[in-house]
Amino acid sequence: MGLIYALNGLYFAAFLFLTSLGLSIILGVMGILNLAHGSLYAVGGFIAAFVIGLSAGSAAPLMILAAGGCAMLATAAVGFAMETTLLKPMYRRPLEYQLLMTFGILMLLEDGIKLIFGGESRYASAPFDAMGSVQIMGSTYPLYFLFVMLVAVAAGLFIWWLMVKTRLGIMLRAIEMDRDMAQAMGIPMRALTIVAFVLGASFAGLAGALVVPTTPAVLGMGMDVLIMAFIVVVIGGLGSLKGAFLGSLIVGLTRSFTVAYFAELEMPLLFLIAVIILIIKPEGLFGQK
């Protein structure tokens, strides 16, 4: 069972990586701790569930592509609206204003979802069911989980390429490293801030879209994910892509093996790791001081 425990850990890590990626980008480039990130994830989940419902009966890849695409577009649009109207006036204010504002947005989005989609759970497991399972060393394993791992790897590579190999990414990293210097160098701060937020929001939407084939979209679905994403960011380091990757792996694998061997410690152990990191390396494994 060891291989299956490891695969389970990798799947959960992939899911966490996708959810914490956007949070990390926004935190790194903009310095904003976006408490509404979980709600953007929920928006993506509900949009995807709706689209999968409309495309039921289609081939699984088509359903996932349509759901993921629509969820990313919708959350990008919501993110754009959030940044340009509610967050923009907060940049020059102290951190607690930003926290209060993003918490307010979280509640607004939750109510918005309820208004549009109603209070009931939405089931959209068609792609998960359609993909079926494969045999791995005598154990049955759902193919969809392997697919999510591939998407997470692809998303990580895309963000790496964007941040390291493109002019846009270099400017974003410059902002991340020294905001004042970047501004003095003539980097278009306003436009890039919007780009970073929209990018982060769309990744939250993608994560929401990828999770609904495995679990129903429900109101409040973003809260737990937000907590787990924060654990990843705390462990990996604020605003670090490498940190998000390693943090996700640590959390995913630790959880999987803990459930198998010391089930009672599932959550306490994760929090304990985060606490230890906060004490001995407060900026996280790959974060900047």
Added chain:
Amino acid sequence: MGNKSDRRSFLKTAGAVAGGAAAASLLGAGGAAAAKKRGVPSGPIKVAAISFLSGPAAGPFGIPGDNSYKMMADIYNKQGGILGRKIKLISLDEAGGAKGQVELARKLILEDKVDVILGYISSGDCKAVLPLSDELGGLMLAYDCGTHVLMEGKKSPYKTPKYELGFRTAAHLGQDNIALALAIKKYMPNVKKIAGINQDYAWGRDSWHIFELAIKKLIPGVEVVKTLWPKIFTTDFTAHVSALQGSGAQIIHSSLWGGDAVTFMKQAKAAGLFKQAKMALSRGEPYPQEVGAAFPEGQFVCCAGAHYFLYPAWDKWPLNKWFVAEYKKRYNKYPTYPSYHAFQAITAYKVAVEKAASLVGGWPTIDEIAKAMGNLGFETPSGYLTINKDHNAREDCLVGITKMTKDYPFPILDPDRLEVFPSFQVNAPAGMRTEDWIKSWK
């Protein structure tokens, strides 16, 4: 389904009380005539119905319960209401936590002056709010929450009733889990290894505790090989599924609910868990319909009482046939156990008012209604329901085994393997704690 004679016969029966021959005459036309002596207020009866209308518990529990309240209020109003007074149903959302529900209950009783609160899916909400019934002088009927300790004292024997104005009108988790253990003893008497996966809060812990106590009494050699406590609203059960597979358990007990139950069942099926183990789902009745054909066959499912759209059989018990047809007509789904529980709550209030009115000769006070309700019996779509002197409902409990048929797009409970345990076999006597009762079994 739903022919006119069935409907007429139900309306005739439900319009009166059906706790027995004497009660029928008390609460029929006689009750209405007696009520005229003291007088009946002219305004509508304010009935607050509180269920989760949003959030994860809305889909499987709150909305089916609320649907049933609306349906029955409409039907009773068309019959003339209760002693001629129309029911004004106030549907409210249970979301907001126990503190919010306590505040809401205070407002409903003190400011809005509701006649009765029918409420609560969450055990935490029930435990927080029900003590207010006596404190504020408001009648409260806990209609769906599962905690077995709600009406119990700290040690046996305890004084009954715990609350003068607080009642429970449906089964609790003690009943569910004892019935499951009894069914397992019948179908798998030689089971050696069991495991549990239950949410990490009072509901999950209590459900497992009662099940473990009961199954170890009934099958003494059974070994617990794994107990898992995922946090509520877990989206990824892969680690838990693998851990269960590695444990070699033959039976896996679970009280998972809502999205957690659906998510677990789907992920477990995809990973092949059901090839080696059977689930024993303590309140699993709604999920075959929620999951559809992907819900696995051969699993033990308890029905939170004897609530099932195909039981009691429609030819034997037309009231179930009528209820199912009426609900399906209005909401395009088969009723699930919360719908039946809501029927029981609103009907218990109606029957108790009519019974009390017949005795006092007019519209009864809250205390008079409570007194009538503390010794009540009536027909429901699931059979007979009694509310005992401990203000706790007693009903039979149904456990079935899922089976796919050509008649429905989801597995039903196999009609040839329905086990109905009488209320005395799954409920502790009044004044005795469920836990102590199980421990006393020889």
